[in-house]
Amino acid sequence: MSEHSSWISVGKRGDLVPGAGVGARVGQQQIAIFWLEESPEQLYATANLCPFAGVNIIARGIVGDIGGEPVVASPLHKEHFSLLDGRCFEHPEVSLPIWQARLQGDDLQVREPEIMQLLVS
Amino acid sequence: MNKLNLVVIGNGMVGHHFLEQLHEAGLTAQFNVTVIGEERHIAYDRVHLSEYFQGKGAAELALGTAEQYATWGYRLLLGVKATAIDPESHTVSLADGSRLPWDKLVLATGSFPFVPPIPGKDRPGCLVYRTLEDLDAIREAAASANTGVVVGGGLLGLEAANALRGLNLDTAVVEFAPRLMPAQVDNEGGELLREKIQALGVQVLTGRATQHIEDGENANHRMVFQDGKMLETDLIVFSAGIRPRDELARACGLTLCERGGVDVDDFCRTSHPDILAIGEVAAWRNCVFGLVAPGYQMAKVAVSTLGGGDKRFTGADMSTKLKLLGVDVGAIGDAQATQNAGAKVYRYLDQIKQHYRKMVVSADGRRLLGAMLVGDNSTYDTLMQYYRNRMDLPEQAESLILPASAGKAPALGMDALPDSAIICSCHNVSKGDIVGCIQGGCSSLAEVKDKTRAATGCGGCASQLKSLVDHQMAAMGMAVSTAICEHFNHTRQELEHIIRAEGIRSFSELRDRHGKGLGCDICKPTVGNILASAWNGYVLDEGRAALQDTNDAFLANMQKDGTFSVVPRIAGGEITPDKLIVIGEVARDFGLYTKLTGGQRIDLFGARLNQLPAIWKRLTDAGFETGQAYGKSVRTVKSCVGSTWCRYGVGDSVKLAIDLENRYKGIRSPHKLKFAVSGCTRECAEAQSKDFGVIATEKGWNLYVAGNGGMRPRHADLFAQDLDTETLIRTIDRLMIFYIRTADRLQRTARWLENLEGGLEYLRKVILNDSLGINADLDRQMEQLVASFHCEWQATLENPESLKRFRQTINDDGDDPEILFVPERGQIRPASESERAGRIPLVAL
Structure with a gap:
C-alpha cells in the first residue's frame, strides 16, 4: 500500500479567487490552486511552472472547459492543460504535474498526487 | 526509360501553373525539367500586384517556393534570360553564354507593357x-x-x-x-x-x-x-496594353500571327512539333488572351499534349469581374452586343446611386448573350450562370438587372444551378466538384479551397464559392459555424448586441441564458471586454477579474519571464519635468528597466507581481493614471509639437491629442486603438498609420481611419476633411462606438474596414449621413463611457479584495525566487536560460 504524504495547509478559504487561480508555495515548489465553483470537484491544483515558458505563471491563466473537461490556458502562449490529469491538449507529450487540493473548514490544504506516492514507495 | 529534357522559358503565373499541372499529372517521371525565369523572383501573383504597395511582400505574392520546385525535381534558373532558341540543334542559349539541350520546349514568356512610340517616352521617371x-x-x-x-x-x-x-x-x-x-x-x-x-x-x-x-x-x-x-x-x-514576348520565337522562325503572338493549334503546339507555347505569348486563332484563366487552360492543355493526351484548347470566355479603384466593373460575354446579329438589349441606369447594368439577349429574348455592369457587381454571379450555362432566362428577364425593390428579382439559388456550372474558371472547378468534395467529407471553406483549388486563382469567385459551400453544408445538415467558441453559438457582434439589449452584467448571466459550460480563454476575455464597453464597470469587480486575460487581470503587461511592465499615461506625450523625475525615481527605487515606447511614453520593465501595487501607489500619489498599455482599449494619442512651437504648424496638435486621449482613455474595444495628431501636412506624428489619425489643415482637421502598422501595414483612409474640432470629436465618437459594436474580437480597425460590407462609402453614410438612424444612440453610449471613466489602478489600490491576487503565492508575501535578472548596459534584463541553469554565474543585484 502506498504511503500517503500528509495534507499541507497553504492558506484560507478567503485566499481563493472564484473562477480563477492563485499561487501557493510548498517548500521550494510553487503550485497553482483553482476554484471553479460550477465544476463538480470545485478545487483543482497543478504545478505553477509552465512547462513551455519555464516560469511560474499557470495560476494566472484563464480557466474554462474543452468539451466539458476543466482546463487552464497558460497565459503566455495559451497552451491548454487538463485540470483532471494535467495533459496538454496541443502537445500531448507534455503534461503539467497535478496536485490535490481540499478545504477542511476554513483551511486550504494541498498534497502531492497519488501517482508520485506510488513511485516513491 | 531515358528521361527527356523539358525546358520551360518563363516563370510567370501561367508558367508556374504549367509546372504544377505537370507534377500533378505525374509527368515528372518522364522529363528532366529546367525552368528559366528572367525576373529574380519566383512566379508571383501578378493579378494582385497592387497589393505590393499595400504592404504585401514578394514572398506573400509568390505562388511557389524554390524548395517546392526542388521537391518536384525541377531545376530553377532565376534572373537568367534566354537569348536564342536553335530549333535545329534543339538547344536554347542563355545570357551567361551557356546552352541547354531540350527535347521539348515550352514558351511561357508572357507579355510586356506596350509603350506608345511617343518622343520623350524614355525620359527618367x-x-x-x-x-x-x-x-x-x-x-x-x-x-x-x-x-x-x-x-x-x-x-x-x-x-x-x-x-x-x-x-x-x-x-x-x-x-x-x-x-x-x-x-x-x-x-x-x-x-x-x-x-x-x-x-x-x-x-x-x-x-x-x-x-x-x-x-x-x-x-x-x-x-x-x-x-x-x-x-x-x-x-x-x-x-x-500588352504585347506578346514573341521575340525568341520570331528569331528562330516560328510562325507568328499577324498582330504578334506565337501561332498555336488546339493542342498549344507551335509550327515546330517540339515547341509549345502557352499564356500571353501564344496566339490561338489570331487571338492573344490577356487574362489568367485562359492561360491556365492552355497550361493544362500543354501538359496533356506532352503526356500524349488529346485535351484541346477551345477558346476562352473573357468575362471579368473587377474592382478598380474601389469601383465595380463587370463584363460578360458579348457585352458590347457586337458579335451577335439581332441581339437585343436591356439597360438600367441610376445616376443617383451611380449604377449601370445592361443585358444583351438573343433576338427571341430567351438567352443571355452578354452583360455589362458598372458601379455594382452584385448581380454578376447570377448573370454569369445564366450566360455560361445557357439557361433559359426567367419571365420578366429585366428583373435580373432592376433594383430589388422595383420587382421581385428572382435570385438564382444554388439549387437552380446545374452540376456542370463552372464556379471557378481559373481552375475549372464545377458546382458538382465542390458538392462532391463536401459529400466526400470536407467540412469547411478552407478545406474545399485546398482540395479543389477553387477561388485560389484570380479570386473572383470567392463569394460565390462561400455561398455554395455554406449552402451545401446547410443542405447536408452540417453546421456552418460562426460561433466564437464551443461555449457560445454566436459571433462577437451578436454577443455585443445581446449584452446591451438584455442588460446583461455578468459572464454567468450571459452563459446561463445563451451559452454553456465553464467558458474558455476565448469567450471569457471577449465577454469581459464587451461588458466593459457596454457598462464601463471596474474590470476586476463582481467576478469579472476571472474573465480577464492576464494583462487585464493584473493591469500590467506580462513579459516572457513572468514579470510585468508598467506604463503610466502620458497624454499626447506631454510631461512635466517633475513628473518625469517621479517616473525616474520609481524606476530606480524598484530596480526597473526603462525604455521609451513608440507611443511617446515610458515603459518600466521587470516589476514582480507583488510589487505592482506599491509601484502604482507611488505613481498615483504623484498624479499618474494607468496608461492601459495592457488593455484592448485606447492606447496613446501621439502628437507632434504643432503650431505652438513648430514654424510649420497650422494646428495645435498637442492640445487636441491630449483632449482626445483624455476623452477616450479607459474605453474597452475589440482590439487596441492607436491615435495620432499631426499639426500640419508634414505629418510628423505619422497619423496615417493609426486607427484614428488627425492632420491639421488651414481650415480645421482632416480625419483618417483604419490605418495600421505592424505585420500588415495599411495606409489610413481619408474619412472627412476640414472638420472643426467639435465635429471631429463627434465623428470619432461615432466611429469608435460603431467599431466597438460591429468588429470581431481582436480585429483592428484596418481589417474591420476591409471586411465591412460596403467599405468606406458605407461607413461614411452611417457616420456622416446617419443612414442607419443610430447616431443618437452611438452618441449616448459614448457619453456614458466618457462620464464613467475611472483609473483602474486607483480603484484597485482602494479595493483589498482585488489586491489579494497581487501575490505570487498566498502563503508568502515575498518575491518569486525563480525570477532572475542580470545587468546589461546599466540596467537589468531577464536571465537567459543558460544563465538561469547556473552555467553562467549570476551577478547579484
Missing part, C-alpha cells in the same frame, strides 16, 4: 507597371514626386492609377479612346466610370493622344497632347 521591379522603380520615383500620370485607361491602367494614388500622388489617367475601359464598357458605362473615378480625386482625360513629352516647368515632365493642351507631372506610368 517614365515607367511601366508589370513586374515587382517595375513597382520598386515606381515607389522609388514616387518618393520625390507629387504628381503621377498613367497613360492608358484600361484595366491595367486603372490598377496602376490606384497604385499611384496609394503612393499619395495626385493622379491622372490619360486615355486615347473617348472613354475609360473601352474594351469592357460602352459609352454610358464609361461615363459613369469616369464620374466615380473623378470623385475619388483621380483626374480622367479621355480622347487624348500624347504627342511628346518634354521638360516641365513646375514638374519633371510636361506631356503635350494632339490638341496642344499640356499636362505637367513628376512621374509617368505607361499602361497602354
